[in-house]
Amino acid sequence: MAQNPQDNSLGVFMAETLPSDSRQARQLARRQLIAEAVMAAGAIRIEELTERFGISLMTAHRDIDEMVERGLLHKSRGVVSATPTSLVESSDIYRATRQLEEKQAIAEVAAGYLETGQAIFLDDSTTVLQMARFLPAKAPLTVITNSLTLMSELKNVRDITLLGLGGQFHNWCNAFMGRMTRKEIASLRADMFFVSMSAITDDTVFHQSAETVETKRAMFESSQKRVLMMDNTKFERRALHSFAHLSEFDVVIVNQGTPVPILHRLQDLGVNVVIAPLKMLAVRKTAED
Template sequence: MTLEKAVDIFMAEQMPGDSRQARQLARRQLIVEAVVAAGSIRIEDLTERFGISLMTAHRDIDELVERGLLRKARGVVSATSTSQVESSDVYRATRQLDEKRAIAEMAAGLIEPGQSVFMDDSTTVLQMTRFLPARGPLTVITNSLPLMSELRNVRDINLLGLGGQFYNWCNAFMGQMTRREIALLRADLFFVSMSAITDSGVFHQSAETTETKRAMFESSAKRILLSDHTKFERRALHHFARLEEFDAVIVNQGTPPSQIEKMRDSGINVMIAPVKVGG
């Protein structure tokens, strides 16, 4: 079995009824996702990111190593190498690619020429770059290095890159310096995607990521959440916002109808993006 298939099977495991076991499985799924996305991570960094003890981190990792999903050596955990999957942010960027592109196209359609927009470091928001030239002139503000690279030569886009401490695992600038810069700005729109949606809330496994994106959230007149169907009923540690706080939530057409109905019953503006396979 390839690593890609093994990861897919593990990520699809149903949450057990016991809440402690459910939290454990959710945490281990997020650890796998984080390590596969980054390629390798120090175990100490995982304890900080997930708010767990070193003993708990080793216990989680040992279980994942036993399942053949990760490797552990000299205080560093890494993804199992195969020819089918790269252990880098490239892997994360290609997950649910058709869904992300469909959501990104619908999101870009909400932008009017002349507006200023915050764009976060998520791979879903990154897919919006292909649709932005047609929406110009625009001012785009971002902490994402890949997004800066994609837009650096685009005509009619005034690109403002946020500085701060660079985090290799997500290819983005975050931290206190970044938040200070954000606080000095005001934008018309904010486009954001997060790791998990559960209990009518949006969550992320990284506190630093949550704080940086919240600063953009507070500095924007309208907030748009982009989320493919895999984010629903997943769990992450840090609360970011309630779904009701967003002006719109864009999902793909594969999102369970029960989730869409639940959001609409709560008065949330849900937009469903049709997926074009291979588009």
């Protein structure tokens, strides 16, 4: 797959060595730190950046405009934001706010496949995180996850046996990954694996991080059944590392609003595609009101 020019620009920018001129060196170092801060948060008000880095509003705009011109960041109405590329995934805090209604609907349908007493792998994605609210009704369960966020959500839930996977901690996704994590996964066997990824290209699921792919693939291999949870925006994105073909999943859950040609394509591939209706949330909210 061809590399996205934006990915290459970001990699080059973050790898640039500091020039000998001290003023230019400070400027480049500051801009790299700003880029890291925005990528970690997803979106930051420019005024916050001035306070964090002790710079004037004019200097902040100058730094940001330079990175906007290079296609690294976006600026709109006093906010600078990061757009995920095929090489760099945005933070879990940022991703958790995107397509939230769609993710909640998909998670509710996914929870319907659970049976009491099962052992399940849950990945570190923000889509799978939305399943947490539905798990108590399915207890007792054994939940195995590398997501620190999910561990915090489930630690006090009665009748859920929580197995937290260790390894190297990655702040951008608030999760553990790497060789140690995969070794722990390989020693376990689960009934089901619930997973979401960054992109679908050429009928194959992709992610920006090779280590993420390796960790989730270990869960995939250690599970009897695999459920993929993807909102419709994932069909519009690209990422670098392949994970699995759509036909390898037992169920692929998408949200209502996924383009009909995509649904027909999945059906032609023989994929067991299930559509999560967004109206389920509206009905529930009305009942609660």
